[in-house]
Amino acid sequence: MTNPFFIGTFAADTGPYPGLVVDEVVYDITTVVPGVVDTSSLLRDWEGNVELLATFAQDATARTATPSRRLSEVQILPPINPAGQLLAAGANYREHVIQMTVAHKIGNPDLSEEQLRAQAERELDERARTGEPYVWVGATSAICGANDNVILPEVGSDTDWELELGVIIGRPAYQVTEVEALHYVAGYTICNDITIRSLVPRTDIPMIGTDWMRSKNHPTFFPTGPYFLPSRFVPDPQNLEISLALNGKVMQKGHTSDMIFGVAKLISYISSLVALRPGDMVITGSPQGNGSHWGRFLQEGDVMETTISGLGTQRNLIQGPVGP
Template identity: 55%
Template structure:
């Protein structure tokens, strides 16, 4: 018998925060099925059993669902990141082969004086060697940078060349530490969409050459991780390595790839990350972005831009870009020479 497909989300409905059970365009208050669950993160205490109870509820619901599209059109609904409270972000960088090659050429990362063809060839050889014998590259993001799937993106007052990076998000469902690759997917609760925005001008740290890059300031600005709209349980995603990722900017297709292009796949990322740290339920692992970023197109985000993003079976994001406020934070205002540089 086919499983009843549904997703988990968090919504502000008529001013009240509601943990939601989503089936098609219908929104159920998840508490109708699980009265003891007040926020979605509480589902992780017994994830599979809770999913079974939610499926049984949908077979004979006792509460009346509400139409998501109509609620949104009426201005009664706001979509929050699906897992509340929001947890930390573990982010894989440089994890699509084509993207790594593309970025090496765009940013001239390689031998001085090398041609575009030489940079491309060198980058391909380097990533192929790292896949065979090396490790993924993982950095961390903070919860305050996470925003909803339909929230505006706010460009910062310090930092320019803000770029999009659409990624598959993996939500950890149970504690993972020193997990083998073959067991890694057993620790996944589900999947979601994440757009990992980057202020490219804030990445380099020329004043600290031995450290080189500053991912904290480049990626942790408010609204820089649009996430959701929903968390789709892993039982409804047969193969996370077979999902299509697409991002459109003002209607123009900029990113179009599949997760088959991951250098290190989802199980490998979980195994590696758990070899270093203890992964907790609710942690969000983002898996890297494919080719087609603004750095490649030499076109970065501007006020009024609209990003529309999809990943197979996980829903859709739509984010309007808002320009800088024009007011420097006190720290940067006290260092005008540094800011202007």
């Protein structure tokens, strides 16, 4: 196996370009792979192109002859350009669902915290055995870069964080089996699914219940990146640590093994209903430790620092409303 390398989208004085990152140096992929102009076109022939990139990453002479910049010298943009579909799994970490059940007193509000937790555990065990994932569609206009400011909108006062493993699709996938599913993954990245909790319920139309459009899709609400790591360097996506710190204090600390439905199951389920295409991103749910659990939500001036094993780090300053 070659040494790990990353793929993303970067900007310098010449504008955005797809880049290959080796040892903190960014190489312009347009000069390495003929016909590639962005990461979206790179993914259209992922199986062939990733082999070209792997060969290049191992060839020190070729890298020396290729235009490059230090990672610290470029702007880091969302890795997939232009973005594909965004499909998001909800309520997919066991401990997270239990914490949310207790925090929001979901079910019988007269139950104690211990009773609510026991109720949630029973329901999750049954869902894992006989149920199916819950997946919703996000707006790609909400995606921002790994180091961009997250802008609070003028609505809501309980904006929450939800750090998630992002899965980049590398082959057309429709009605694939769970056994086959991971073969359709190009790589993995970090995504933070920001949510305004008070905008989730729709009390005016209780038969519908929740409103993910208004609560999760504001501009900058999906910090993504800094890049993606090809799947060949991630032997098991269910064996990754995931952590979010707010102003230096760790708030979320979980493990992808706590997913109720793993990455392969999610891809298989989604592809049974939706035709996935190269460049689409599946985000896989958030572990325990959200603001709802702590009773602490995002405020102007906060700094979130997030990481997932081997996938890099995000750092986002929280900014107040800026208007239209």
